[in-house]
Amino acid sequence: MAEMTIRELADICGVAVSTVSRAMNDRSDVSPETRERVRAAARRYGYIPNASARRLKISTTQTISVIVQGELGQLVIEVLSHLEEAFAESGYDTTLQHVSEEHAHAGTVERLVREGKYGGVVFLGRYGSSDRDLSAQLIRRLAEIDVPMVFCTTPDYSGADSLHSSISVDDQSGAFELVSHLIEAGHRRIAFVGAGSERDREHAWALRLAGYRSALAAASIPFDERLVVPSAEEHHIYSIVNGYESTKRWLPDAPTDVTALMAVCDAAALGTARALSEAGKRVPEDCSLVGFDGMDLAKYYVPRITTLAQPLSEIAQSAARVLLATMRNPSRAIEQVWIRGRLLEGESVRRID
Template sequence: MPEMTIKELARICGVAVSTVSRAMNDRSDVNPETRARIRAAAAQYGYVPNSSARRLKIGTTKTISVFIQGEFGQLLVEVLQQLELAFAQAGYDTTISHVADPEHANAGTVERIVREGKFGGVVFLGRYGSADREASAQLSRRLAEIDVPMVFCTTPDYSGTAALHSSISVDDHAGARELTAHLAALGHRRIAFVGAGAEPDREHAWALRLAGYRAGLKDAGIAPDDALVVASAVEEQAYTMRNGYESVSRWLTTAPKDVTALVAVCDAAAIGASRALSEAGLSVPADVSLVGFDGLDIANYFVPRLTTIVQPVPEIAQSTARVLLATMDEPGRAIEQVWIRGRLVPGDSVRALT
């Protein structure tokens, strides 16, 4: 019989995972009756606490670890710089742990790194886990058993409806909806979306932005058309120029001829898409208008200057630092899911239709 996990024990007792952890560690901030009930259930079902996880708290330093998995793009660099500043102002050093291979981004790796470094808190910056939703959810649940405060930054917690970790992210849905509405207000009716993943998953950035695009079409009274949803050609590098280029290049061979605008999943993908359009003899914005998402610095120097949703990087970083530091001070505090609205910045990559 497999060993009972802390998640299963929490479900049996009808409490949060953090409550079980605190009860098993004799923390004073747990109601005595609740602590006794949890300990009795642990004995009944044979739950054995992860002693190595408990030891993580012993001798922790004034250092916070930022985990970055896979792609390390410009947006993450900018957020990281702001996080380092915010933590430094609070008296903490920051160290970076980059897991380049998504297959190695598992709870065991995280626990080993945290144990060796004795970090006081952890930030997951950018994507985590694999493209498979259930695998990511399992990773999130395993991470909850590591007794160190964690916050997800620029990505939500994939553990399910009852999130186990706080998260701070831009409002992807609202941003894509606003971009689509902007194009519709300028007379565009045949608007495509570039960068959809292979599986519908409402929690990934591309899926939230795709849903926002569809909502924007509905707001404008435009019927959706699956032929205008461009799938990612390079799923493991969804938010890259390469993916934008290869996706649009492939799609243009069968694309409807009446498309007048593209909503790219991000700025990098938009720039790649522009190259593909150019190679096909199409000009931006004379033939096709183009918008991105993120507000990367390169969008200001791209020709034509890209219309985009700018992510409020300082606000995202400050909110992440606030939530993590508060959780470090009060481990049992309520989970926060923070969505921050981006800002639409018009560029030269969109033209009004007459």
Template sequence: MTIRELARICGVAVSTVSRAMNDRSDVNPETRARIRAAAERHGYVPNASARRLKIGTTQTISVVIQGELGQLLIEVLEHLGLAFADAGYDTVLSHVAEQHATAGTVERIVREGKFDGVVFLGRYGSADREASSQLSRRLAEIDVPMVFCTTPDYSGAASLHSSISVDDQTGAYELTSHLIAHGHRRIAFVGGGTERDGEHAWALRLAGYRAALGAAGISFDEELVVPSVLPDQLYTMRNGYESVAQWPGSGIPGDVTAIMAVCDAAAVGAARALSEAGRRVPDEVSLVGFDGLDIGKYHVPRITTVAQPLAEIAQSTARVLLATMREPDRAIEQVWIRGRVVEGESVRLLT
């Protein structure tokens, strides 16, 4: 049922139907009631997008996700939807393909949709720090409140946007310390990026891993940091699998007793590659991930990980964005929420 069909059924102009459905006072009450009754009877639903464009208000928030829609982002998106619904806002997912991840694309999404606020969920921009910084600065020129969720703002020391994320560095520190407490000394870090950018999640986790080794008096070995062979798919099972399967040199060193994968999905992929190489988990190689996703919980053996507090991250994101929408000039917030180590069955105690 279109607005033109409804207008024909009711014997009125299309503009009259539009005014009646928008509760305009310049429509006769009897006519408005007749049109609304017909709309309900025939299942007519107003075009919300067109209405937003016309009246310039939305009560709608756009959640922008770049690239792959992983399980973690989908779970955060669900929590965000609930939090914004409680505040009276609808949530619209705007997905941006990797090749179109530019400020121009996001600006078009925001301006055409006339959204009240934007959440940038997950990674954004490219692995290149300067390109990501430029993107963040361009986004700041869009006059719409914006908050980064599960990722920091890469624009520089004086960040331009508020951000809410798990404390990646502390989580990785505690996870590495867990391995060390179980007697492991030769611990590899697998699946990180190829650029040493200290602000990306993988780099913060690498920093936590390195700090824990130092605190335990274990020398950092650059050769045990195995970069991703798929830099555009860092947080995937395929990345974990390929990074271990294509281990530099002659393969997995025999003295490596534990592997920290960049995330749970990569840990599951790494487990497959270890199995194909004849290295059993955890009997020969212990394995940990990061995120606390279901994929790790149901893997055999269950993956030891750091669980991200996704509901808390989403609620904090909603709080900050709604506050910024009410007060655009409020101070920038950078919130780091601590995760917790969840023991599975993938770590062996060395004697």
């Protein structure tokens, strides 16, 4: 029989994962009744906490900070849930720190980390400026803070020699697979919706655009700059409103022979679908559409959006593994982990002759 996980025990007790962690670790911020109920359930169902993590936390703080910049979208919330479970399984509490765009600089993070005395930090999603050079400077500054850090769902783009470990979906290969899927369905005139600024070339949108271009090249389809739809909302690229506004602005002058679009993410795909509908175009009858991320909103949209699903649990588990290992051994080698996504076929792609 497989060992019980902390999430399963939390579900049985009707409490949060973090509450189980605190109860099992004799924390004073859990009521005696709840502590006893959790421990009794643990004995009954054979739950065994991670012993190595118990030994580790004796020499360090019990809390790990997850820092999020900008919007708290569905993907961020789901990854946060997985991170909380993974850290709790190892005996740690997780706290969320939200940083607004205007305060996204190393000084803010240094203050948050030093005041909180955290054992480790996870940067969830993008951290830094839309200006790549400025972001690289910020990340180099973060390396001077003496606290283990890992980037989750985004690479460390500080330069050729990365300063931090990172775990991310393989954005480029995922986009390559999506566009290749469209090409296999007979499409040759494929637009990309949601391109950001040229200086931002190592963020997710740019890696996905690179995968788009690689798929076209592999099929000997000429790249056409007119089919790259720039983001109307530069600071909210991965949003429904950006997909909608970007597509709406582009459509009046768009080439008339476009048969398919790849949106930078699922949320943008929904906005794109709305803009297409308002222009009298149906998905997929008049125009096929794919997204990226594998979010529920794409699954339950009509038609269901074909997408590239990010393995969020695997990404979070890898981030937790790397951070905890770095906390044990701060001098360990940097890891850059790229995790392959999975193509989910929906109803938004039509095969053409």
